[in-house]
Amino acid sequence: GNSVTQMEGPVTLSEEAFLTINCTYTATGYPSLFWYVQYPGEGLQLLLKATKADDKGSNKGFEATYRKETTSFHLEKGSVQVSDSAVYFCALTTGDSGGYQKVTFGTGTKLQVIP
Amino acid sequence: EPEVTQTPSHQVTQMGQEVILRCVPISNHLYFYWYRQILGQKVEFLVSFYNNEISEKSEIFDDQFSVERPDGSNFTLKIRSTKLEDSAMYFCASSLQGGKRQPQHFGDGTRLSIL
DSSP, X not given: OOEEEEOOSOEEEETTOOEEXXXXXXXXXXXXXXXXXXOTXXXXXXXXXXOSTTOEEEETTEXXXXXXXXXXXXXXXXXXXXXXXXXXXXXXEOOSXXXXXXXXXXXXXXXXXXX | OOOOEEEOSEEEEOTTOOEEEEEEOOTTOXXXXXEEEOTTXXXXXXXXXXXXXXXXXXXXXXXXXXXXXXXXXXXXXXXXXXXXXXXXXXXXXXXXXXXXXXXXXXXXXXXXXXX
């Protein structure tokens, strides 16, 4: 089956620090990979995605590169802000058909950025 | 930007009662999903729905659960005879197309509390 493993949180950083949240996966087939973010009191928002090996997804200063050889999709940001405080979920979908695709999520990593 | 809307944001229900969670997916989307997140745990897939029928359901989605698309805009999750362990955040999602590359768009969730 499919599974996603994320680093345990919470991660506490000072403003302008460098962020890495590790994510590794196991999957049947060739997955597409996603990072979702959940700000306090809000739903899940797609942050970025990558659909094939060596693709780099990026958005709002966040980046993640699809590494097939290490089955990883680590999230990085060069300089975090207080407004980045949220829970970050690594996720994947698999399957080659054009039909529905359920998302498999990691446990989420809470990021706290302090001024 | 179009979004998935869920109502209510918080539902408190006595054990054994029926509850209906409501979702309005993005208007031109064709695939619909429910997920749940028990406090402190992973976001888990419940069910996918396409072309007015269930495409897949997880082992969590037993006979007490049902989904319906009663009109062209709403998508509901009904839980009959609720149990304490049904307390969770329930997320609705939709996607325009199928396929693993299509991101799912999530609502803000309904927090269900069973007393």
